[in-house]
Amino acid sequence: MAWWCALAVGVVAVTAAQLLGAPGPVFFAIQLAGVALTLRRRTHPGWLLLAGAHTAGVLAAAFWTLGPVTPSNTPQGLTLIPLYALATAGTMLLTRRRRRTTSRAELGVEAGAVVLGLAMLSWSFVVLPYLGAPGYQQVSNALAGLYALVDLILLVAVLRIRSWLLRGSGALLLGAHLLYAATDGAGTAPFLPGGTSFLLIQYAGVVATAAALHPGAARLGGTEPRPGRNKLAGIVATAIVGPLLPVVSRPGDPLAYIPALLTAALCGLLVLRIWLLARDAGERAAALRSAMDEQAALQRRLAYRAGHDALTGLANRELLLEHVDRARCLLLCSLDGFKEVNDTYGHQVGDEVLRRLAGRLLLFAPEAVLVARLGGDEFGLLLTDPDQAEELAGRVLETVSRVPVTVGERRIHLTASVGLADGVPENLLGDADLALRAAKLAGGARLARFDDSLRAQQSERARIAAGLRQGLADGSLFLHYQPVVDPATGRMTGVEALMRWRRDGELVPPAVFIPVAEQTGLIGQLGELALRLACTRAAPWYRRHGIYVTVNVSTHQLRDPGFAGTVLGILAETGMPGAGLVLEITESVLIDAADTPVLGTLREHGIRIAIDDFGTGYSSLAYLRRLPVDILKIDRSFIDDVSFTRAILQLAQSQDLVTVAEGVETATQADQLRELRCDLVQGYHFGRPTDAEIIESLIRESSATAA
Structure with missing residues (x-):
């Protein structure tokens, strides 16, 4: 290695020159060769200063050895100061720069302790020997103090050097001066060729050259973490x-x-x-x-x-809202009929379905800013390109429905509705939600894109909902009643209670406000109001004339665990016997509620259950045998089909069910149903829905005719 060669050759050459009494130029040539090697290999300022120190030492020795001036202590000592000063400055620059890991106060205390300790060392072994040496009279007081200061600074620099070669070179320089003082040195001979201090300075130059050639020299002067060793x-x-x-x-x-x-x-x-x-x-x-x-x-x-959904690991609603400013389009995806999955298979299976769906939607993550679960079975994808959003939404629908979700041994077929909106970020979520609702109302399994008409419809729904809430309190919601007649005798046997709403002096069609009530959750309150008003009005009709009342029941009410108690409480409050009340339920809702105890509890108290619009749903004998039902109402769309109506009537008679034909509007239809022996009929031919006072008159007329 180059540094080993330089060190070995240099030490041998200096030692041989000293032993052989070689003249000064031999030593000077050896040192200048080392300076040349240093300048060739290193350009760091610290190494340039060390090379300068090296050169200063050679020039000082050459001046006093070859020059015309006779050496003396003070002038010769002053010419050595550049050597020591440049060496100290160079080693300082090459000292590793430590990253601060302690406070300024700690650094100050530590530095003070080092300086004071070095000061004690310098005073004991440098200054005191000067003061007590016989040759002290030849050295001025100022020069003695300057020697002590230079020695102290050089010692600090030597202790800070990371390179052991540079540390050795500095120690040799310091040793040359300390040896002179400790041996009561006098005169100038020790610092000239042949002297011991001169020899140590020559060795210092050789070691400094080897340090410059060492591979680790390039790292000196860099930045590295401060070691954490205990001091x-x-x-x-x-x-x-x-x-x-x-x-x-x-x-x-x-x-x-x-x-x-x-x-x-x-x-x-x-x-x-x-x-x-x-x-x-x-x-x-x-x-x-x-x-x-x-x-x-x-x-x-x-x-x-806080920003992710615990079930699926996707981003949640809050994180989506934080990132909505980065998007120009929002796609909302919701499963169709997911409640039935939970009700049929249980929530654990439902949760697994949601996790599988989240995995499918993550396939679109490279094309989206964010994929999130907003809650329940609703997911959102933030997009940046509105032009591609509709095509991506189609692929989302296909991904959801193409392959059934397998959970254990269950294969669950899914479909989804998608709402799409683009525009300003603050409106994206609301607009996409309106589009999703439109897709659901249109039957599901489709895409709906937001337009301004949806916002207008939403505003109208909100206005209707606010009006319904007001109507629940101010009496603008009321009942009309439609007669139910025995076609054989023409006698009225019951009435169907129908909710009506008068807003600003005009009647609002049920087809307008009932869907809004179902969407907003007001249908439960409307249903309870209808039940109370109907029982209150019909209780005396049943006691005097045996006229029962039919009240429609919504899905929301049947899902309420306290529904049976509410019905029985209203009967007790109004004095209506259970036999005077018929609860009318659509076929699909009745099938969902068949396994719940609520209908059995109500029937135990004499309340009868009617299937509304029979024929438009499952229409299965198996269902009729299993369902807790007493009355079968035939939908108006079938009464003109004699064979079909006859089949339904025979089916009902085989199960001992009372039949009611709806939508009878002509005498021909009435005669036909009479011939087919339909138990009861209702429709415009026998009376339109009207207020209670007119119904009371019709009841009296019907009773008088029958008598």
Whole structure:
């Protein structure tokens, strides 16, 4: 290796020149060759200063060796100052730069301790020998102080050097000066060719050249983390040895031993006490760092949970709203009939279905800003390209429905509705939700894109909902009644209660406000109001004339666990017997409620159950045998088909069910149903829905005719 060669050749050459008494130019040539090698390999300012120090030493020695001036102590000492100053500055620049890991106060105290310790060392082994040496008279007081300062600075630099070669070179320079002082050196000969201090300076130059050629030299002067080793041993040694140095350097005064020993012991104990305090503080700091790390980890977990859905791992509604400014389009996807999946297979299967759906939607993540679950079975995709959104929505619908979801042994077929909106970010979620609702109302399994008409419809729905809430309190919601007649006798046997709403003096069609009531959850309150009003009005009709009342029941009411109790409470409150009430339920809703105890409880109290619009749903004998039903109402769309109507009537008669034909509007239809022996009929031919007062008159007329 180059540095080994330079070190070996240089040491051998200098040693041989010294032993052979070679003249000064031999030494100068050896050192200048080292300077040339250093300048060739290194350009860092620190190495340039060391090369300058090297050159300054050669020039000073050459001047006093070959020049016309006779050497003397003070001038020769002054010419050595550039050598020591440049060497100190160069080593300082090459000292590793430590990243600050302690406070400024700690650094100041530590630096002060090092300087004071070095000052004690310099005073004991440099200044005091100068002051006591016989040759001191030849050196001015100023130069002696300058020597001490240069030695102190050089010692600090040597201790800070990372390279052991540079550390050795600095130690040799310092040793040359200390050797001169410690041996009571006098005159100039030690610093000229053949002198011992001169030889140490020559060795220092050779070692410095080897350090410049070493591979690690390129890393000197860089930045690296400060080592975290404990400095206790060095601090204790400084504290104990420092007070002892004057005694060691001048052992002739025994009276100074006891104070020096006591001072050293006291300093050592004080340092140990400080270390114990620092260790305790370090343990507390470590515990605090550990607690802070745990808190940071907890905060990261909480931040993740705050922005992500626990079931699927997707982003949640809050995170979607945070990122909506980055998108120009929002796609909302909702499963059709997902409640039936939960009701049929249980919530665990439903949750697994949602996780599988989330996995399918993640396939579109590369094309989306964000994929999120907004809640329930509703998912959202934020998009940046409105022109491609409709095509992507079609692929989403296909992905959901193309392959059934397999959970265990169950294969569950899914379809979805998609709402799509683009525009300003603050309106995206509301507009996409309106589009999704439109897709659901249109039958599901389709895409609906937002337009302004949907917002207008939403505004109208909101206005209707607000009016219904007001109507529940101000009496603008009321009932009309339509007669139910025995076609054989023409006698009225019952009435169907139908909800009506008068807003601003005009009647609002049920087809307008009933869907809004179902969408807003008001249908339960409307149903309870209808039941109370109907029972209150019909109770005396049943007691006097045996006229029962039919009230429609919604899905929302049947899902209410307290529905049976509400019905029985209203009967008790109004005095209506259970036999006077018929609850009318659509076929599909009745099938969903067949396995619940609510209908059985109601029938135990004499209340009868009617299937509304029979023939438009399942129309199965198996269902009729299983369902808790008493009355079968034939939909108006079938009464003109004699064969079909006859089949329904025979089916009902086989199950001992009372039949009611709806929508009878002509005498021909009435005669036909009479011939087919339909039990009861209702329709415009026998009476339109009307208020209670007119119904009472019709009941009286019907009773009188029958009598």
